[in-house]
């Protein structure tokens with residue numbers, strides 16, 4: 489409600505606080521707050537936000553948006569806008585906007601910061617639109633199409649670490665040098681000259697093209713298309729190591745937005761690491777200076793693309809070198825292979841749905857985001873079903889973040905779900 493006519497001061501229904509709003513003719517009629525349709529109050533909007541509905545329109549996965557891509561989303565059925573460097577999908581919010589959908593559409597497809605600030609800088613847009621966030625507005629990136637186009641030189645450049653990443657890495661190095669008196673680069677032979685051990689293809693079963701879910705991101709879909717183009721080249725990777733007297737930590741930098749997955753295991757004293765990025769499988773074999781032991785830890789930092797492997801030293805001491813690293817030739821991922829897993833935990837999510845927490849027997853495995861695994865079971869005949877592992881938020885036991893978490897709905901007449909939902913802790917299952 490306005491408290492005076494001359495300047496448009498009002499009591500904001502959103503914050504409940506009285507604000508002073510200077511009149512601004514360019515921003516449209518300052519008093520054109522609209523009567524909203526029934527079912528479109530603030531409470532209704534909050535309810536919709538909590539309903540689990542995807543208000544981002546892109547599956548809820550945060551990703552950068554170029555100005556060109558933003559400008560394409562400018563219709564009532566598909567409207568994005570950017571405020572202070574964040575792009576929001578406002579399509580669902582339009583009928584809830586107290587100033588009316590037409591007013592809000594004035595900011596669609598563009599950086600609407602100025603317009604927004606002219607009308608109502610006090611409005612808490614970032615919490616109102618929190619569930620609509622698509623990602624950061626990014627001026628220094630190529631357009632999405634270029635990014636997903638493998639032949640684009642910009643796409644290759646993107647995979648290189650940015651200056652900021654490089655700075656962070658350097659400061660981490662300095663920090664590591666303070667912690668460990670001895671720290672040297674891995675003595676690795678060049679990728680071109682060395683024929684590493686043949687890749688064991690552990691990840692190949694995880695990223696089979698036929699397993700890709702329909703909702704997979706454009707990037708992942710583009711990767712899939714890429715697999716068929718023979719002239720393609722794998723993205724560059726870098727690696728590094730640090731140590732404490734107890735642990736060896738290997739970091740493999742795969743690049744931004746390449747959605748890495750991987751596995752790690754100890755075989756005959758060697759540390760074998762397999763990394764999948766952009767449809768390519770790479771192997772790293774480290775013959776360590778001293779002995780390493782399990783359990784191994786594997787972490788993927790989704791945004792930066794860093795993959796970190798932590799191994800425990802059998803004898804607590806600082807090594808002069810980490811050992812000899814051999815890189816296998818990168819190979820396009822194609823043929824499936826089986827991995828045996830042990831059930832670490834079983835939880836009942838509802839009357840017919842169970843959460844299975846699995847760990848690969850050989851060592852940690854991380855499935856790239858959005859990819860399926862294929863669960864096998866031999867009954868009268870071989871039965872195979874695809875499941876997409878859940879994110880880490882589902883690990884109620886917090887046993888290990890590299891566990892694979894499957895939500896399995898039981899269909900009594902189904903072939904595999906009765907078997908999976910009857911599994912007990914300690915049982916083995918193959919995927």
Ligand code: HEM
Pocket residue numbers: 498499500501502516517518519520521522581585586587588591592593594595600603604607608611612613616617
């Ligand atoms: C950038 C383009 C936008 C324009 C041109 C615009 C315009 C307007 C107008 C004209 C009003 C009526 C003002 C009044 O009489 O009280 C209004 C109210 C409001 N708008 Fe927007 N708006 C825009 C973006 C947004 C966004 C992104 C949000 C947040 C999600 C938002 C949330 C609100 C709220 C909560 C009110 C009621 C504010 C109050 O009563 O103090 N608007 N808007």
